[in-house]
Amino acid sequence: MQMSEKDVAALVKEISGSDVKKCMKCGKCSATCPAYGEMRFHPHQFVAMVARGRVEELLKDPTVTRCLSCFACVERCPRGVEPANVVAAIRVLAEREQEGNNFSPADVPKLLSQDPEIPQQALVSAFRKYRK
16 A cells, blocks of 8 residues: 555544544453454454554455454444444455455355355455445
């Protein structure tokens, strides 16, 4: 990405609408995450990394698609940070970096054959977000 890490972090905050600085790092969001074991970075880590401006690592993480977008983390956050929106913003930026690499119905069988353990809800969510 040609933007500075600080600029990218600001863009994530703008896209997500979440105030990541409000996070008190209690971990309740991660404790309730059904995809916790599938993701390299957990909801509270996403928020903390964006707050510190460390977004490039998140953009390169292939497990970002494991978030189910179930919003359990949003429900549990006592400060209203909305970690699921932060994860979704990272996904959007990662897609923008790939320039036109869109998700189509024809991609589903290929994705399932590559990883039969991928949750169906993750595929449906990705289809909604990345399809043009």
